[in-house]
Amino acid sequence: MGIIPKSLKTLTLELQRLPGIGPKSARRIAYFLFSLPQERLTFLGDSFKDLKQSVTTCSFCNMLADTNPCEVCGDATRELTSLCVVADHMDVYAIERTAGYKGMYFVLGGLLSPVKGHGPADIAGAGLIKRLHQLKKMQKNNNRLEVIFALSPTTEGQTTALYLKEELKNEFGDNLLLSRVAVGISVGTDIDYVDTYTLQEALKGRSLL
Ligand SMILES: [Zn+2]
Incomplete structure (x- = not known):
């Protein structure tokens, strides 16, 4: 595993923790993400960052x-x-x-x-x-x-x-x-x-x- 760049390894391990994603799929997604242009990755990164901040829970229905x-x-x-x-x-x-x-x-x-x-x-x-x-x-x-x-x-x-x-x-x-x-x-x-x-x-x- 030493030959795999550290960032790709970390990303693969994180993706593996998602529901329904096994080690093989995680690796494939990580390499796919790496192939994307930087601006797409920045946009994705921002979406992750905003996720908890922009989404609220409706106090009436719990949605x-x-x-x-x-x-x-x-x-x-x-x-x-x-x-x-x-x-x-x-x-x-x-x-x-x-x-x-x-x-x-x-x-x-x-x-x-x-x-x-x-x-x-x-x-x-x-x-x-x-x-x-x-x-x-x-x-x-x-x-x-x-x-x-x-x-x-x-x-x-x-x-x-x-x-x-x-x-x-x-x-x-x-x-x-x-x-x-x-x-x-x-x-x-x-x-x-x-x-x-x-x-x-x-x-x-x-x-x-
Ligand atoms: Zn509601």
Whole structure:
């Protein structure tokens, strides 16, 4: 390894720490970066430097954003009657790409996982309750606020949804409409290949034609 220049070696080791990047890919990326013109590298370097300074967390929904409130929470055209609860920022981006949801969001920042040692303190349950109180105050015509759980259909996602359901029931009684996104068969899938659990959930969550 002594023949590899020190800067390239350091960069390779740093890149290797990124998710999904193995030693080989790290080396390839490091050499690719070296081949770029200096101005591109300076621009990249500046982006890294600005990353933490320019990005803030929305105090209403926990989303990473340029401003506080974020674009969604500050958008007067969004519907205040539904709040979609997600585990991660990336989930918001995925739902926004569908262009089919016009309500608000709340990012938990994780899921409950006894196996990984993630308990209630590791998710923003208190922040969710605070946000729901804010939204309830903003409701016009006594609209019932809907909380949509868009959490992965895994043990962790289900445990988190059940825990929060209880918390919200304790805090708001029956004043909230609680729902979860449908679990079922992917578009284009042959039913024959769907696992039993998914098929059971798909049957439970069937909708009228
Ligand atoms: Zn926000």
